[in-house]
Amino acid sequence: MSNIRSGNLGFPRIGENREWKKAIEAFWAGKIQENELHQQLEAIRLGNLKLQKDKGIEIIPVNDFTYYDHILDTASMFGVIPDRFSYQGGEVPLSTYYGIARGNREAAASEMTKWFNTNYHYIVPELSGITPQLTVNRPLAAYREAKEKLGIEGRPVLVGLYTFLKLSKGYDSAKLQDVIDSFLPLYLRVLKELEEEGVKWVQIDEPILVTSVNEQDLKYIQTIYEAINQELTTLSIQLQTYFGSVEFYPEVAALPVQGIGLDFVHDEGRNLEALRQHGFPQEKTLGAGVIDGRNIWRADLDAQSSLLSEIVQLVKGAEVIVQPSSSLLHVPVTARTETKLEPVLKNALAFAEEKLNELVLLTKQASGEQVASEFQVSREALSALSASPARNRENVRSLVDHIADQPSHREHNFSIRQVAQEKKWKLPFLPTTTIGSFPQTTEIRAARQKWRKGEWSSSQYGEFVKEQIRDWISKQEEIGIDVLVHGEFERTDMVEFFGEKLAGFAFTSGGWVQSYGSRCVKPPIIYGDVDFIEPMTVEETVYAQSLTKKPVKGMLTGPITILNWSFVRSDLSRENVSYQIALALRKEVEALEHAGIEMIQVDEPALREGLPLKRADWNNYLNWAVLAFRLSTSTVRDTTQIHTHMCYCEFHDIIDSITALDADVISIETSRSHGELVHSFEEHTYPLGIGLGVYDIHSPRVPSVDEMVSMIERALQVLDPKLFWINPDCGLKTRGVQETVDSLRNMVAAAEKFREAHVKVNV
Structure with missing residues (x-):
């Protein structure tokens, strides 16, 4: 033996x-x-x-x-x-x-x-x-x-x-x-x-x-x-x-x-x-x-x-x-x-x-x-x-069992939607936006703790969040950003927030794991069938939109990222669970649109990390991952602009699947490897709206206007300027307030520099 x-x-x-x-x-x-x-x-x-x-x-x-x-x-x-x-x-x-x-x-x-x-x-x-x-x-x-x-x-x-x-x-x-x-x-x-x-x-x-x-x-x-x-x-x-x-x-x-x-x-x-x-x-x-x-x-x-x-x-x-x-x-x-x-x-x-x-x-x-x-x-x-009853929701199981019957394509293709969206939004050349979150200061974290501990009422905490939204809507307008966000001050984590509001999730008090450096995350646990309960993001987004005439994006985390950044039940396939999440998120997308929010970002920063390690297994994963995203986003009107966000480079080998998501605009985190990703677009055409992150939010340094101009110049050599957006490469949650404001000012200045040149060329 x-x-x-x-x-x-x-x-x-x-x-x-x-x-x-x-x-x-x-x-x-x-x-x-x-x-x-x-x-x-x-x-x-x-x-x-x-x-x-x-x-x-x-x-x-x-x-x-x-x-x-x-x-x-x-x-x-x-x-x-x-x-x-x-x-x-x-x-x-x-x-x-x-x-x-x-x-x-x-x-x-x-x-x-x-x-x-x-x-x-x-x-x-x-x-x-x-x-x-x-x-x-x-x-x-x-x-x-x-x-x-x-x-x-x-x-x-x-x-x-x-x-x-x-x-x-x-x-x-x-x-x-x-x-x-x-x-x-x-x-x-x-x-x-x-x-x-x-x-x-x-x-x-x-x-x-x-x-x-x-x-x-x-x-x-x-x-x-x-x-x-x-x-x-x-x-x-x-x-x-x-x-x-x-x-x-x-x-x-x-x-x-x-x-x-x-x-x-x-x-x-x-x-x-x-x-x-x-x-x-x-x-x-x-x-x-x-x-x-x-x-x-x-x-x-x-x-x-x-x-x-x-x-x-x-x-x-x-x-x-x-x-x-x-x-x-x-x-x-x-x-x-x-x-x-x-x-x-x-x-x-x-x-x-x-x-x-x-x-x-x-x-x-x-x-x-x-x-x-x-x-x-x-x-x-x-x-x-x-x-457990949580693992045996028949309404959820029935929908997934007949997933082929669910809508998974927009009514019209991008070229038709683009014309309708340009007419509706009238955005400037090279529109600027951010990825979604703004700094989670010590004050914000302290307020959330007071609310969670019962020291603040929900209305008291809600008013505090509104104050933060008002402040940052004002900051964004003063900086000159074109498409605004509400800042996500009510959210601890982009996955945890949604999991807390959906059926089938549970949360630990100390279940932290290392993500990068000192950054730790506390993944939700998907232990039951996932189902929509009630609108999750409508209140804060509608409030932010009421403060400005500029468009405010609704901000959601996509089904594959929720899947990949959670601890997932092991009794069902990951494909099955992704469809459950997607169908729940579709109801949130529809609720935002119904409330007048017609730019909606469904982030998928973790889509690529779910790739199997063997290329022979990629197609199966990518097929159901793309389907899950489209199940979430395909029931909106042509004029509703769907954005998404992804992290990191090495997208050249899955560019067809990224295109198949059929998002109107995609932003990609790429500042640390900008040239490599731009090179991939020399070999593969991307026909939809795109923003390549023009500065690294993981570093506390404030990039200069010239640095960002250089990144934009390189990208516009291979991407259609009419479809190009300018944005940071990821959310700004972990950054300080002043460095965020200074960096965004430089980002807008870089965009304006290109707009002026564009006007001169076309006069």
Whole structure:
């Protein structure tokens, strides 16, 4: 029988009460010094390790903690610092580290994008002109700390070289071998120093192996791991994959490493089928990812135990580590403190802490220990949730069962709608607008807390929100923006706000997860059938419109973003749930139009992040994602202008699907990679209204008029000026008031500069 142990791949960094976020932001604000930041983050880091040890996890990862982002950590460890930052070599100062992530007065931040198909964001390494150097051995420092301070023989975690390079930018892909050759000696040095320290195992994360890699990719990977194998004598490598099934399973299984980790949750059965067909090398260790590292539901322990039993049989005596499907970075810390949820729902939850318990239970059961009572508790919890009335709304199920009968196309095509909308709105050339939200100041957050705690009445809070709306309608008019927004001051989060007003959602009090940097989000839980209850945004939007003669956009979050930014029930397909959300949102769109709001923005910033990691699976997802959006927006009149917003670049490969959304205007977040997206429009025509974000809202710096003029000029080389809008690249919720006003003034000035030139040319 196989030797079976429990292991983990990574733990949430943020702390049970977001202590991590608070410490980092206090440092940025100058409220604490660097030494105090180090002390506070060390306490969180050691607490995470101790918790895993106390829970009985046998293989505990170290170096999964970060001060911002693990890819930025890897870049700084190898001296990958863009030239625009004043870096002189050696260990990277925190000021430079955070400058790369957030920008500063001297230099713009590096690009930020999604970590595979999750809602975590990483800082994209820039390799152009870089000669890598080893600045500090982070895994070694983490290993020593755990051993010296807690007596834990941790397993250091290192982002794999090939994954790191494939997620980087600024090098010629035709010369990738040269880039590998420049980094590989540094990786070998890190591993050799760990070996000399007496480390037994290292976890090297190569999630790139679950994407659509090709034979050339495989050759590069083989070269890397053959070099590692030749260098090491006593240090064992656990090659860890996650987020799906590996490509080229036989070749990956044959790599000269001592262990391989596979995801048996999100692999759609492909990893398991590969084991059945090809077996597994008995001399290696298999990391069996059988607990979902990305969702928050209790595991069906009976089903996962059966899966684990088959895996153990298939590997025929090889050592097996029972582990999550991925790092637990993507789930909240603990469900223990969720005392306000209905017991039926709370009992069905498992956050990071509870998942550790499940790992230990499965390990014990597979090793022959008696855990029947614990399995029964889990079984009863899941059964109670399944029988809940919230999961059995027949009116919702019936509509989705007949989704083909629902309207999903506008009455007329864009060319006809455009003429009608131009006649109705009479907007200037290159109209200006914003994406939706304005700064959520300390005063606004305090007012919301007073209302939630019952210290303010709903009418008192409502009047406060109206004051904010009045203030910012006035500011927008004074700045000279053409299409206004009400500012979303009543909303904590663009998904949570709608979930609180729709049936089928629940909300935690402490279910925070890291999105990017110190930015944490508290995803809603879609636990039941989703249904419309009553209008959600009409009151505030109609009030804002009453204050101005300029158009005010209604602001909604789209069905795919609500889906992708929530923890979704696992008993229905994501496609099915998306249609439920779409049909509920359609009623809100219709309510806004009926109330006289005829510019309506339905944001889909998360559409692309939902793409499957394998291109062969893209079309199916894109087809139902586009359908869900159109179900939400297709019943309005021709003169009602539908806007949408999306995040980040790399849209060239889904441009047909973006066009198929049939939104009258799309705005795209692109300021950190503006040129790359503009280049994609040189190859692909976009025939609808579009605004490419002309400044980066993730940085506190105020961009100059000339910077924005340069971005507009570049975009208008490939896009129709008559269809072009000018806007920031995302909402302004996280920015300060003065920097927001100053940036928008410059944005309007840039637009006016182009309008003047246009008038002169056409006189």
